Structure formats: C-alpha cells, structure tokens
Amino acid sequence: KEWLSKGHGEYREIPSERDFFQEVKESKNVVCHFYRDTTFRCQIMDKHLTVLAKKHVETKFLKLNAEKSPFLCERLRIKVIPTVALIKDGKSQDYIVGFTDLGNTDDFTTETLEWRLGCADIINYR
Secondary structure, eight states: OHHHHTTTTSEEEOOSHHHHHHHHHTOSEEEEEEEOTTOHHHHHHHHHHHHHHHHOTTSEEEEEEGGGOHHHHHHTTOOSSSEEEEEETTEEEEEEETTGGGTSSTTOOHHHHHHHHHHTTSSOOO
C-alpha cells in the first residue's frame, strides 16, 4: 500500500526535471525511460514498461521527455533515445541504451526486458 501511495504499480510520465528528483528521492528502486515523441522505438519501450509496472510494484516506473530535460540528460550522459535509467537509492546504477541489451531487435519480448531489469537488481526477478 505504501508503494502504491508513492506512485508504484503504474507507468506514468513526469512533467519536469524537478519532479524527477522528488520522485527518485521517495523510492528505493526507480526505472526512468528518457524518451522523445518522434522516436518510434520509445513507443515500443512504453508498451513493455506499462506491463512491467503493473507486475513489479516494488519498483517505480517513470518516463521523462528528453527534449524537455536537457540538464538531466547532460548530467546522466544520455545521448541515445530511448535510454532507460535504473536508479537505486537515488543514484543511477545502470542504463539500458537503445535495444542493444535486448537482442538488438524491435520485437524483443517483455520477458527479455524483465530479465535485463532483474540482472540490474532493480526489480525482484526469479
């Protein structure tokens, strides 16, 4: 219940960089997708993250428009879209950059992404 009150269990967009810091501060595990509206692959990532957010309530799933967050993209050295930042205890631990770790294909499965998030210990994965 505490997780749900903090916005876990759903995949949602945060409006600004300032919101990002607030969201990350209040949850131990955060997955944040840096996206751009015009990038087709971001829609593919959205589809998978929506499924995983409902399944893994222990982790907060967010998305942030990279074009509206230049400071954060610079600070986290995000150059490729989509990039998914994996944040543990307020610090970025790992990144999924593009689809390279997911089989380098647009039709990777949700399970593949789930496995990759599990490898980074950002979700409880068995």
